[in-house]
Amino acid sequence: xxxxxxxxxxxxxxxxxxxxxxxxxxxxxxxxxxxxxxxxxxxxxxxxxxxxxxxxxxxxxxxxxxxxxxxxxxxxxxxxxxxxxxxxxxxxxxxxxxxxxxxxxxxxxxxxxxxxxxxxxxxxxxxxxxxx
Numbered sequence: 001x002x003x004x005x006x007x008x009x010x011x012x013x014x015x016x017x018x019x020x021x022x023x024x025x026x027x028x029x030x031x032x033x034x035x036x037x038x039x040x041x042x043x044x045x046x047x048x049x050x051x052x053x054x055x056x057x058x059x060x061x062x063x064x065x066x067x068x069x070x071x072x073x074x075x076x077x078x079x080x081x082x083x084x085x086x087x088x089x090x091x092x093x094x095x096x097x098x099x100x101x102x103x104x105x106x107x108x109x110x111x112x113x114x115x116x117x118x119x120x121x122x123x124x125x126x127x128x129x130x131x132x
Contacts, residue, residue, distance in 0.1 A: 021045070021046065021047065021048060021097050021099050021103070021105050022042045022044070022045045022046075022048050022051075022097050023042055023043045023044045023045075024040060024041070024042055024043075024095070024107055025040075025041040025042060025043050026039075026040060026041055027039075027040040027093075027095060027107050027108065027110055028040070028110060029091070029093050029110045029111070029112040030112060031112050031113065031114045032079075034081075035079050035080060035081050035083065036079070036080040036083045036091060036093075036112055036114055037077065037078075037079050037080075038053065038076075038077065038078045038079075038080065038093055038110075039075075039076065039077050040076045040095065040107070041074060041075050041076070042074040042076075043074070044074075045070055045074060047099045047100050047101060048070045048097070048098075048099060048100070049070075049098045049099055049100045050067050050068060050069055050070070050098050051067070051068040051070075051076070051095050051096070051097060051098075052064050052066070052067050052068075052095070052096040052098060053065050053066040053067075053068065053078055053080075053093060053094075053095060053096075054093065054094045054095070054096055055080065055083070055091055055092070055093050056091070056092050057090065057091060057092070058090050058092070062094065064096075065080060065082065066078055066080075080093075083114055089113060089114060090111055090112070090113050090114070091111065091112055091114055092109050092110070092111045093109070093110050093111075093112070094106055094107055094108070094109050094110075095107035
């Protein structure tokens, strides 16, 4: 291997490390009826295994709520139908981006106020959760 081949090889490897995962364009959360809708887009995805959606309340720790496989159009939507089962009014979401090589990165946090859920729906959701 000559000098230029080694440099080219190192550049190819470095670009794979630098651009591994997903480049998020945006990540949003909105309250819609009794659910919370998460939307995100990426400009590129390389070596991506999956997205893990994490949710927490203002005073709580993060918990995994869903896993989403990569999609060819790089436009994603996830509807969190379980948020109403808690009594929290504000939720904070984050994406954990997992690559095939085991590396992990995180998105920015997004928060949403979720106040339009009736107490009847909240109670019914809690009762249903007991029997799952």
